[in-house]
Amino acid sequence: MKHLKISALAIAALVSLGAGAAMAQEKEKAMDSVHFLIPGGAGGGWDGTARGVGEALKNSGLVDTVTFENMSGGGGGKALNYVVENAQSNEGTLMVHSTPIIVRALNKTVDMGFRDVTPVAGVIGDYAAVVVGKDSDYESWDDLYAAFQEDPRGVAIGGGSAPGSMDHLVPAAILQEAGSDPLDLRYVAYDAGGKAMAGLLSGEIAALSTGLSEAIALAEAGEVRILGVTAPERVEAAPDAPTFKELGVDMEFVNWRGFFGAPGLPEDKRNAYADMLKEMTTTEAWAKVRDRNGWIDIYNAGEDFTAYLENQEADMQQLMTNMGFIQ
Structure with missing residues (x-):
């Protein structure tokens, strides 16, 4: 594997740039409240993504009340199991996740994966x-x-x-x-x-x-x-940080992060969540959060998101096998 380009595996089918001109700060309210479930502790990428999205939703006027719950354990498995086992009571919950929902199912760190919940939308990419x-x-x-x-x-x-x-x-x-x-x-x-x-x-x-x-x-x-x-070129939010390509290592990677609902989530609720997140990506409040974190603006929802996850699963399985992490 002479030139490993994980970026092609992790993002190619997800890219739908939303970095165009930010629209007006205030939006018509999308829903009253959203509860975010975070599968890890404070200070991690999932935590930062959920809280950043919650900040943008509230500051743009799309949601009145945003709450957060950290549930670490089992490499994300504790939160995943909780959403699955309490599906009916979790219709108002969005669980943040990312590429590891695929990786950890492949390496058997967890015994559930994206098929056990409802994919809603991929929102950001993080180098x-x-x-x-x-x-x-x-x-x-x-x-x-x-x-x-x-x-x-x-x-x-x-x-x-x-x-x-x-x-x-x-x-x-x-x-x-x-x-x-x-x-x-x-x-x-x-x-x-x-x-x-x-x-x-x-x-x-x-x-x-x-x-x-x-x-x-x-x-x-x-x-x-x-x-x-692991960016292809220096990132504006971290201009002094060299890329690995600059350092002579031809390696790029970007990790998507997105949101999942409980299994059996009604289609109208799934669409409402997806539309809310899409609208959020057009706001000035979101642009502020995105740029502060050096994220790539990505949006892909519903069945397109599910199809992407299936394709990435096949790619990651091949990559992990080639590197000796799974057999």
Whole structure:
């Protein structure tokens, strides 16, 4: 696999750019309330996405009341099981998720997947990043990679999700494209982005694999330095962060994030949620959230979203098999 382009797997069928001119801030109310279920803890990509979408919905006037619930555990499986087992009482709930809903079903981290819930819409894309603590001896990706080459097991890279997840696959893919065996990577899994960050700052891990939006927030807080980003070109929200392509590693990746309803969600309710999210992407409130996080504006809903998930499942299965993560 000479040139690994996960971006083609993770986003090609989803792209529907909504980055055109933002429309008026105030919109006609779409619904009274929305409850967001977040399958991980505070500080992770799911948490940031749900809260950013909730912020835009409320500030644009599309929804009166927005509530959030973090339910971490089981690599996202606890929240997924909760939505499935309490379907009737969860019609007012949107669960945020992303590529891992496919990856974790493939590697058996969870025993359910996107077919067990109702796909509503893909909304944003988030590049990945590798970061180190602000006081790290690794000044650049080249420094980190040189240390890895010398002692692969001595350079742990962590992430806020389970082994075999995207936080694991992305650095493994980077190392593979750089010319190393991805299975040499010592990956340390944490159950949330905040816990992973604590592991980085305490020295438990040498570097952290995370979403770019999370990396930007941490860098702006002065806690980390971004060594590389999986974007095709530098991102406006993080202009000082080099791309891996600049660093000689021909690797790109962008992770979609979207929303799912309970199984058996009535079609009119599914459409109402999808229309609400589509309308949100045209608002100034959303443009502010999107640009602050360095997200790509993506929207794909209903059966088109479901078809995309099915295609990505086949692509990810091949990728994970080729990299030795599944058989």
